[in-house]
Amino acid sequence: MRCVGAWTVDHVAGLEARLDDVGWPADTEVVVEGSTVRAMDTAGAWVLHQILQTLERGGRRVSLRGLRAEHEALLRMVGSPGVGDVLATAAARPSFLERIGASAWAGARQTVEMLSFVGEVAVVGVRSVLRPGRIRWKPVLYNVRTAGVDALPITGLLCFLMGIVIAYQGATQLRRYGANIFVADLVGLAMLRELSPLLTAIIVAGRSGSAYTAQIGTMKVTEEVDALRTVGIVPIELLVLPKIVALGIALPLLSVYADVLGVAGGMVMAKRELAVGFPDFLDRLQYALRLSDFLVGIGKAPVFAAIIAVVGCFQGFQVAGDAESVGRRTTVSVVQSIFLVIVADALFSVVFDTLGI
Amino acid sequence: MPGPIVEVRDLHTRFGDTIVHDGVGLEVREGEIFALAGASGCGKSTLLREMIALQQPVAGSIRVLGREVVGLGDEEALPLRRHWGVLFERGGLFGSLTVRENVGLPLREHTELGDRLIDEIAAVKIALAGLPPDAGSKYPSELSGGMRKRAALARAIALDPRLLFLDEPTAGLDPLSAEGFDELVRRLKELLGLTIFMVTHDLDLLWGVADRVAFMVDGRIAGVGPMQELSKSEQPLVREYFYGPRGRGAWEQAWKRK
Known part of the structure; x- marks a missing residue:
């Protein structure tokens, strides 16, 4: 497999769209040729990382060669476990019921807080009336x-x-x-x-x-x-x-x-x-x-x-x-x-x- | 040697009667970390704002990435702005968006990537900026000052810019976080091949991170060079700045580290 051209944020959009339809080779060993990559940024590195992962998931042995040192560093960085952790916390959106519950709870809490605020104002008010000098x-x-x-x-x-x-x-x-x-x-x-x-x-x-x-x-x-x-x-x-x-x-x-x-x-x-x-x-x-x-x-x-x-x-x-x-x-x-x-x-x-x- | 990535020539700025810049000139080379130091209120941040075309000088020229930015309108500045990232002093994160959305915003605006890929790239940047995993789904108001700076940095590098502007990157951080930030800046530069222009008072940053430092006094650049050179300067103000009690402490630390 040969990677060609500029793997940058402006160019990977098209690549990403086509990625799902690619028929990956059936071989058990794949060599990814990186020497023809002209430029690479984090977005490109991430897409390449995903391609490599897909290949590996299919049970293939993947080896990468010819990638420039700085591109390889980028690839290592995007593959670091920290990235996966951040993605994992992309928590699911709360369900409909959960949202209703949350807003009901917020409403109830606000009512209570409002009452306690009124009480607080009343206490401070009475104190002020008792000592009019403080008004x-x-x-x-x-x-x-x-x-x-x-x-x-x-x-x-x-x-x-x-x-x-x-x-x-x-x-x-x-x-x-x-x-x-x-x-x-x-x-x-x-x-x-x-x-x-x-x-x-x-x-x-x-x-x-x-x-x-x-x-x-x-x-x-x-x-x-x-x-x-x-x-x-x-x-x-x-x-x-x-x-x-x-x-x-x-x-x-x-x-x-x-x-x-x-x-x-x-x-x-x-x-x-x-x-x-x-x-x-x-x-x-x-x-x-x-x-x-x-x-x-x-x-x-x-x-x-x-x-x-x-x-x-x-x-x-x-x-x-x-x-x-x-x-x-x-x-x-x-x-x-x-x-x-x-x-x-x-x-x-x-x-x-x-x-x- | 490649030409300068930022070039400021004979810049004059005035606010009413106050003269802010009186013939400023400097050059930032590709791939270096360049720091601008000087006393508070001497016009460092103004210079930075002029470089990123948020403010206009009275006279002079600023070329960034080979294009003149003085007199540039918002419309014309757009293609340039895509190639630089800015970290504002107070972060400038959008309060109504989560950190992930903040980081993803430039990608959404300027590229045609899919939502999932944008979220993934945002996650890469969040991890790269050294934020904890759960920070992505938080709102800026839920973060500490140091984390907010990192989140803002993650947004600044969202598009893999060639040039990164940092305005007081360590102001308001505790010494430990500030030190972490030093390393982060260095790492980013190596990993992404960035050129960094920063405005800072932080002597540790000046000694430890900056390749070259310019010192601004009375609206002019009083000296430019690596810290070692600059610290030998004969200028009394420069000497005072670097050899005050705090300056010496930072210098000793930097010396020990080497």
Whole structure:
């Protein structure tokens, strides 16, 4: 058998494809002639190694001659037992059932970890309340600004548009019954009780919850979180509590602001589509809304705030290792906090309904 | 004697007002291990980045494997990049891929080999880089610093390049791992017939592995030659670098080994 040409990574592809169809000689002794090999790299050496192995497996005695010394060294290297060991650990892909089990287990573990995180935050929180001197006001104020003040334009715009949409959708129905003035009830109740807090929470989860995860996650990757611990600062105290407090302040305020702009949007549409003037609208609004409607909406906001901040920070601490993990956790954080906010909102509806508020 | 495989001529680099290179010139010959030494922040890594066409100098010329790389776009650099491997200071392994996939990636991109053969060649490189057998299916974040360097080296040699660039190959390794790395570099050079250009502070590497060393001071090459020669240099900065307490230790060790 004669090996010819360049046995390099660019040329062995064709050889590999044809290897399965080669009719190997039936003789019991094969001499492999290597003097005509022009060049060889590891890929070529590996293919040659495999050919030799195939020949030997067929019970033939194989001898190699004429190969250049450096090529022979390569051949010896690829045939070393270490290579086989690496290949042997090319573990089989986990089976379907195994994957289901693994993801169920991961989910269960994360729930437990989340609970323990909530507990940890609560303990640190109580400790801070008992010693108010330890509360870090500067990060609180900073977070109120970034999560609250900076979110004013987008929250305002979206809620204003939402008010317009509701009034517009309602207008067709109300006009049919001549109940034009009830557009105030529609917009007022929908915005104050449900939509303002919910929309605000969703915007904040997307804006700030994700930022919390990315910030804490990156700090974990660069070992800043560990560094905090070593200088005697409890990371939760510095990184989590101020965010929870700040969102607890910012989100209710944002909701009030969203209420106002939502109703304003409804007013504009009511005037245009239903000829309900501003004074009439506001007059009707006073009858339509009770104080409790307003409070129900605002009361949800702190709960949403806690959910967003805790989930965002928790996912940040879940980051392990690399940059990709930061991205993955940020996505999970936003999805989870929006999901939990809506679940909480549904629970509120049930509870308020039972209580008759 | 074959012509130089890397040739840098009168290279100037500036970042804003900071002058990084002020007329750098050097030559790397085929088949040698060439080391670039110098104080931190003197522009060694920048020079390396310019050689592999990741960064552009202000003026001057760099010829690698016979082609000018200054002013080369990504598209044009592609055929060249296939012929060199780079080990970045922090490894530069892709976090979302296992070590095996990391090593196999250049093969998948640039050759038409089958998946099985690629996995096998990747295994060869992983074993060659001295990684334990189970490292192949691990993710970079699960490896120690030393193993990550080896995995990155395995990826750098995936395509059997002619030229290997190493940026601080032993930075951040413990002395034992670093020594293992010295031997690995030497072995690779012999086995694969590589030319190696490395940027390093590691005096053991300079004494023990490098065939020739260039010393960079103030954006110029202050001296080039084998360590024995360079260490006799009259340049005060060079002397200080090599004959400080640590420099002498490394020198004594290298002397003893011989």
